[in-house]
Amino acid sequence: MSENTKHIIEVKGLDISFRLPTGNVHAIRGLDFSLDENEVLALVGESGSGKSVGVKAVMGILPENAVIESGEILFNDGEETIDLLKMKEAARRKTINGTKIAMVFQDPMTSLNPTMSIGAQLITALRSHSDIHKKGAYARGVELLREVGITDPERTMDQYPHQLSGGMRQRVVIAIALSQSPKLLICDEPTTALDVTIQERILELLQSIQRSRGLSMIFITHNLGVVSKIADKVAVMYAGKIIEKGTVFDIFYDPRHPYTWGLLSAVPELSDKKGELYSIPGTPPDLSKEIVGDAFAPRNPYALAVDFKAEPPLFKLSKTHYAATWLADPRAPKTEMPKELADKIQRMKQEAKDYAES
Secondary structure (H helix, E strand, O other), X not given: OEOOOOEEEEEEEEEEEEEEOOEEEEEEEEEEEEEEOOOEEEEEOOOOXXXXXXXXXXXXXXXXXXXXXXXXXXXXXXXXXXXXXXXXXXXXHXXXXXXXXXXXXXXXXXXXXXXXXXXHHHHHHHHOOOOOOHHHHHHHHHHHHHHOOOOOHHHHHOOXXXXXXXXXXXXXXXXXHHOOOOOEEEEEOOOOOOOHHHHHHHHHHHHHHXXXXXXXXXXXXXXXXXXXXXXXXXXXXXXXXXXXXXEHHHHHHXXXXXXXXXXXXXXXXXXXXXXXXXXXXXXXXXXXXXXXXXXXXXXXXXXXXXXXXXXXXXXXXXXXXXXXXXHHOOOOOOOOOOHHHHHHHHHXXXXXXXXXXX
């Protein structure tokens, strides 16, 4: 146990490797982030950046070939701060998972049992950590389905997952995740498997639930367009590390890392008549090999000589904004973001202003 902090969750110096027949893959290389009560943190980055591995470590659901080399995951349950990595698996599953920390996965069909009715699955979830009787669990299940926007919850309780649409199944998964009133909700790309219209509705639902329940939330996505709608804070991941973090305004309106410039440049705009999408050149590094210097250097058109020799620290840019790039070093030559991105950010600011005034 450590002294209580204001953070509901704090990940410090987390290092995770995967043991493979061909060698070790160093998937997480010193992950650090924290989240306060009632906040939404978005973890963003390309596939393979380590977003999902990091939060699966928080949940204690890493695969058997994963090895946590070092680090702490400190969770404040309101009474004490616990290092989750020091808990035995059985105790963690009984007292933390599902009750105080819950998770919504990308594909609801992998979370739901196809042989059980929705009602049976909700009742099982509700009774797994309490002695509530079956009738009371049924009534509570109906309430949860209504809370997640299902208009005929009694009918849905009798249905099976295959009888529901993708959006309805995801609402059910969210209801199950909320069944024990967790303090922290982790959403691992919860809208990726859904069409655009349904994505918007699920995002609005998660926002509404987060605010009404006062939840803390970690939201994982590769879609920065989604981030702007839901997050308070953003952490950009690359090659198993956070390379830029700040408020949503810091990241969207004043990005400093060339990788973040690339991610923002790749966000499509409705006003773009060319129909051409920017993509970051090159591919992410092979994490089974030792990385020398900045992992992003080979793909970075703004890389300095030092990027290929030494890994940059997280430079403090403001009270809330940090970036791990040598361009932020006071000794570095002044480098501006691409003009196309600067123009895009100005349009984003104007759109936000117009929306606020409408």
